[in-house]
Amino acid sequence: MITRHEYTHFQQRAAAMIREAGIRLTEAEAARIEVVDFGLSRVAVEGVQVFTLFATDRISAKVLVMLPNQTEPEHWHPPVGADPGKEETIRVIAGTLNFYVPGEDTLQHGWIPAGKEHCYTCRHEIVMQPCDQLTLPPNTKHWFQAPASGAVFYSFSTCVRDGLDRFSDPAIVRQTRIVEE
Ligand code: ZN
Numbered sequence: 001m002i003t004r005h006e007y008t009h010f011q012q013r014a015a016a017m018i019r020e021a022g023i024r025l026t027e028a029e030a031a032r033i034e035v036v037d038f039g040l041s042r043v044a045v046e047g048v049q050v051f052t053l054f055a056t057d058r059i060s061a062k063v064l065v066m067l068p069n070q071t072e073p074e075h076w077h078p079p080v081g082a083d084p085g086k087e088e089t090i091r092v093i094a095g096t097l098n099f100y101v102p103g104e105d106t107l108q109h110g111w112i113p114a115g116k117e118h119c120y121t122c123r124h125e126i127v128m129q130p131c132d133q134l135t136l137p138p139n140t141k142h143w144f145q146a147p148a149s150g151a152v153f154y155s156f157s158t159c160v161r162d163g164l165d166r167f168s169d170p171a172i173v174r175q176t177r178i179v180e181e
Pocket residue numbers: 075076077088142
């Protein structure tokens with residue numbers, strides 16, 4: 001749950017970071033930036049801002065913004081019928097993005113949000129700077145975080161079915177609820 005005031009505030013911060021990264025946005029586009037709190041009601045700690053450039057039945061392109069010290073909770077994109085699940089390529093535009101996948105524990109720069117150790121199982125750290133990119137296979141657990149720099153990055157993927165994403169934290173609901181004041 002997030003208040004309308006907070007929602008607009010986070011949208012505006014994300015729009016400013018996208019523009020600072022050199023990507024132009026119209027005002028109408030800035031107003032379409034989605035602020036996601038994963039139902040955890042503490043978007044500054046666990047959340048993400050998403051600007052969808054397009055999403056067809058087969059492919060999508062987004063610009064994602066992580067505010068300083070914000071973490072996107074661990075999740076994965078499961079198979080759906082004959083589809084093996086969403087395959088996604090991330091490319092960093094600005095800032096630093098710490099990305100976590102299964103593998104050897106190399107967690108050094110990032111941190112697990114306090115009290116959420118059981119909800120963040122991936123500890124293999126990939127520190128990504130502008131122009132770094134990685135392709136994540138379908139059905140692979142991952143989470144990511146921006147340090148104080150924040151991060152702006154592209155996400156190119158096969159068809160998006162956010163509603164079917166699976167999360168390690170049982171408290172998560174993908175739909176953000178906005179409360180009008
Ligand atoms: Zn993902």
